[in-house]
Amino acid sequence: RELAGYLAALAGxxxxxAAAVLPQWRxxxxxxxxxxxxxxxHEGLWMSCAAQSTGxxxxxxxxxxxxxxxxxxxxxxLMVISLLLGFFGIxxxxxxxxxxxxxxxxxxxxxxxxxxxxxxxxxxxxxxLAAVSLYATQVTYEFFRESTIPINARYExxxxxxxxxxxxxxxxxxxxxLCCSCPAKERRGQQYHRQSQPSTGREYV
Numbered sequence: 001r002e003l004a005g006y007l008a009a010l011a012g013x014x015x016x017x018a019a020a021v022l023p024q025w026r027x028x029x030x031x032x033x034x035x036x037x038x039x040x041x042h043e044g045l046w047m048s049c050a051a052q053s054t055g056x057x058x059x060x061x062x063x064x065x066x067x068x069x070x071x072x073x074x075x076x077x078l079m080v081i082s083l084l085l086g087f088f089g090i091x092x093x094x095x096x097x098x099x100x101x102x103x104x105x106x107x108x109x110x111x112x113x114x115x116x117x118x119x120x121x122x123x124x125x126x127x128x129l130a131a132v133s134l135y136a137t138q139v140t141y142e143f144f145r146e147s148t149i150p151i152n153a154r155y156e157x158x159x160x161x162x163x164x165x166x167x168x169x170x171x172x173x174x175x176x177x178l179c180c181s182c183p184a185k186e187r188r189g190q191q192y193h194r195q196s197q198p199s200t201g202r203e204y205v
Contacts, residue, residue, distance in 0.1 A: 023047050132164035
């Protein structure tokens with residue numbers, strides 16, 4: 001169970017990293033009667049790209065941090081925090097899993113460390129979920145608000161949003177499985193073993 005949780009959380013962290021880097025957080029909408037342009041636009045947290053019908057793609061980094069919209073800056077910060085929490089969760093979970101011989105040899109201590117790693121993964125997944133959902137909410141608002149811009153010139157969800165939602169689900173699922181490594185049973189077993197040893201000695205004498 002710990003290994004399955006760790007692999008799921010690791011896959012979620014890799015997917016979150018891919019979602020943060022991909023420029024397809026929103027893309028040109030092809031809804032409507034006719035396509036008015038042969039250029040498809042993609043925008044992400046760090047750059048914007050234009051893909052022509054010939055297959056040529058040109059990307060440009062966002063010029064200024066302070067000139068960006070608030071939801072982009074917030075999503076950036078949440079994704080960076082998510083990746084940092086997931087990175088520390090990977091390290092802590094490796095130390096805490098029972099199948100590894102890294103760090104403490106006490107099973108109770110290792111279980112507590114594994115739970116701490118699971119909590120970090122859950123927090124990482126929540127940050128990813130918040131970042132993606134915030135960005136998706138803004139895209140939805142801009143798409144449906146009354147505007148003179150034709151519907152086929154507006155933006156809709158990009159593939160990176162779906163990757164982000166999947167990453168958040170995997171991270172929280174893996175973190176939950178790691179949090180199931182509760183040391184309470186092991187602690188009770190050790191206490192019972194310590195209490196039973198003196199009584200056995202007295203009966204023998």
